[in-house]
Every structure is written in C-alpha cells, then in structure tokens.
Amino acid sequence: MDLKDKVVVITGGGRGLGRAMALELANKGARLALVDLNQDDLDETLNQVKAAGSDGRTYVCNVSKEAEVEALFESIVADMGGLNGLVNNAGITRDGLFIKVKDGEIVSKMSMDQWNLVMDVNLTGTFLCAREAAAQMIKNKQEGCIINISSISRSGNMGQTNYTATKAGVEAMAVTWAKELARYGIRAASIAPGYIGTEMVMAMKEEAREKIAAGIPAKRLGKPEEIAHTVSFILENDYVSGRCFEVDGGLRI
Numbered sequence: 001m002d003l004k005d006k007v008v009v010i011t012g013g014g015r016g017l018g019r020a021m022a023l024e025l026a027n028k029g030a031r032l033a034l035v036d037l038n039q040d041d042l043d044e045t046l047n048q049v050k051a052a053g054s055d056g057r058t059y060v061c062n063v064s065k066e067a068e069v070e071a072l073f074e075s076i077v078a079d080m081g082g083l084n085g086l087v088n089n090a091g092i093t094r095d096g097l098f099i100k101v102k103d104g105e106i107v108s109k110m111s112m113d114q115w116n117l118v119m120d121v122n123l124t125g126t127f128l129c130a131r132e133a134a135a136q137m138i139k140n141k142q143e144g145c146i147i148n149i150s151s152i153s154r155s156g157n158m159g160q161t162n163y164t165a166t167k168a169g170v171e172a173m174a175v176t177w178a179k180e181l182a183r184y185g186i187r188a189a190s191i192a193p194g195y196i197g198t199e200m201v202m203a204m205k206e207e208a209r210e211k212i213a214a215g216i217p218a219k220r221l222g223k224p225e226e227i228a229h230t231v232s233f234i235l236e237n238d239y240v241s242g243r244c245f246e247v248d249g250g251l252r253i
C-alpha cells in the first residue's frame with residue numbers, strides 16, 4: 001500500500017507509541033484518524049502531525065463500547081472519505097499477582113475488576129474496532145490492513161495474567177482475520193514490542209531503566225519510532241499478512 005493520502009486510524013493515538021506511529025505515517029503522507037479518551041492529548045498529536053506536513057482528525061471514543069465504536073467508524077468514513085488502515089494500539093495494564101500469599105496465607109487474588117477492565121479495552125476494544133473497520137472497508141470496496149499491537153508479554157509474564165491473555169488474544173485474532181478477510185483485499189498482522197522507552201518508561205529512575213536494559217540482548221530499550229517503523233513496513237508491504245513481528249532487541253521472556 002502506498003501510504004500517500006491513505007486514511008489510517010490509530011487507537012490510543014493521543015500519546016506514547018500511538019503518537020510515534022502517527023508521526024511516522026504522517027511523514028509518509030498518510031491522513032490520520034486519531035482515537036483516544038483525552039481530547040488534549042489528541043490535539044497535541046494532531047498538531048505534531050500537521051507540523052510533519054500531513055493532516056487528520058481527532059475522535060474521542062472509548063474503544064470498549066460497541067455503540068461508540070460503530071458510530072466512530074461511520075464518522076471516520078464520512079469525514080475522511082474512506083478507510084485503508086487501522087492500528088489497534090489502545091491498551092492498558094492492571095497488574096497484580098494471580099494469587100498473593102504471605103506467611104502461608106492467601107492475602108489477595110486478581111480481582112474481577114482487574115480482569116474485566118483489561119479484557120474490555122485490550123481484547124474487546126481490538127475486536128470491535130477491527131470488526132467495524134473491516135465492515136467499512138468491505139462496504140466501500142477498499143483494500144486495507146489491520147494491525148494489532150500485542151506485546152512480548154503475550155507468552156506469559158509474572159503479575160500479568162489479565163494482560164498476557166489479551167495480548168495472546170489480539171495476536172491470534174490477527175491470524176484469523178488474515179485468513180477470513182484476504183478475499184476482500186484486507187490484510188491483518190500484529191506487532192509484539194519488547195520494552196519500549198515511551199515517556200512513562202523514560203520517567204522511571206535511571207537506575208531502574210538501566211536494570212531493565214541490562215537484561216535485553218540489545219542492551220537498551222526500544223525506541224517508539226522503531227515500533228512505528230514496523231507499522232509502516234506492514235502497511236506498505238502487500239504480501240505481509242497473518243504474522244506477528246517481534247520487535248524486542250532479542251529479548252524473549
């Protein structure tokens with residue numbers, strides 16, 4: 001796909017990896033539909049997109065709400081004249097041990113709130129956005145591509161029962177969509193980032209960051225631009241579909 005003038009939706013586009021993706025795609029001439037919960041964050045990303053010489057629109061939407069997501073994709077197509085790409089990037093964590101034991105006694109269990117919140121945003125949000133994006137692409141006879149942002153944690157990680165389940169799920173859904181939607185000219189893939197130096201991670205104490213970096217074969221955290229670059233690679237390469245790209249500096253947990 002030549003990204004010039006293509007419409008790409010990025011959920012969680014207000015900050016972090018989503019913002020880096022928006023800037024990478026803006027530099028390639030794509031028009032961005034930026035989706036997030038916070039209008040101020042969205043405005044800042046859109047300003048940066050404009051400074052990079054492209055354009056877009058912002059949409060406040062909770063990706064876990066079916067009616068909001070249905071209306072979102074109707075609006076995007078009406079406002080922007082079509083839809084060619086979706087990056088399912090919005091995601092949250094609510095970490096905690098599955099079972100916490102102290103002095104032989106169970107002191108806590110992962111709660112249903114911790115479970116449901118992460119399921120709602122990461123898994124249901126990805127399902128809903130992809131479903132509505134694919135429906136619009138098929139209705140408008142537009143070729144397209146859907147990218148799910150998974151994580152290195154998809155193989156299992158301490159304290160992340162809820163998160164790891166969703167990140168394995170979004171990878172598997174991309175494989176299913178690649179198989180089901182190819183006949184409509186729609187591709188799907190996923191990216192599993194390792195530890196990436198987003199603002200939040202960079203705000204950690206240097207000592208803590210150095211400790212994480214020391215355990216990575218590349219001996220450094222990933223840069224948001226390196227994940228963004230993988231997004232544009234997948235969008236641009238029409239023979240890529242159904243696979244998960246691990247971008248983690250060689251780390252496997």
Ligand code: NAD
Nearest residue numbers: 012014015016017036037062063089090091151193195196
């Ligand atoms: P972030 O918290 O900086 O950004 C996530 C964005 O998603 C935020 O702007 C947030 O407002 C938005 N969001 C959250 N819930 C939403 C909802 N219900 N509806 C719409 N928007 C919502 O996180 P990030 O580090 O940029 O991570 C982006 C994605 O990459 C996530 O899916 C995360 O799991 C994944 N990831 C990140 C890393 C990393 O090291 N940063 C590593 C692996 C995977």
